[in-house]
Amino acid sequence: MVHVLGSRILLRPTDPQRSRDFYGRALGLAIAREFGTGPERGTVYFLGGGFLEVSGRSDVPPSPALRMWLQVADVHAAYEELRGKNVDVLRPPQEEPWGLVEMWIADPDGVRIALVEVPEHHPLRYRP
Known part of the structure; x- marks a missing residue:
């Protein structure tokens, strides 16, 4: 191992x-x-x-197969901030069928980056 x-x-x-x-x-x-x-x-x-x-x-540029996943506290706030900095937003925040709120951006070489918020009710956060 x-x-x-x-x-x-x-x-x-x-x-x-x-x-x-x-x-x-x-x-x-x-x-x-x-x-x-x-x-x-x-x-x-x-x-x-x-x-x-x-x-x-x-x-x-790096391979299009390369992706990054970055968890943030508030994806909607990140969206507003990054739009103000002229970051290439590929897709604004939306809740996915699996319950995460995701938006997609790209770095200058086209590397796709998911900014992800884990909502309060999601199993990744919820501990009974």
Whole structure:
């Protein structure tokens, strides 16, 4: 068995500064650490229970199969805030058949990101 001690998503953007602006300024993710120098330096952001590392550079955008799922306290407030920052909102918040309230956005390279609110009545929150 592999004993995992930590984890992070590694993202190699086509334009590192544009991606740092998106994750750091538009989404407002807190920085866990930075390393290296220059335009392709690494920035590691907190993602709740995990991390996102934006470092290096790629000639092609990440695969469309890559998706992120970020739980937020209030998805409607996040929607209003991100619209005001001209973030590419792919779909506004709506309650899904499985009970979560989800909206979808995209980062500058087109990586799809679900912002998810777990309502009070949902089994992920409810503890009898």
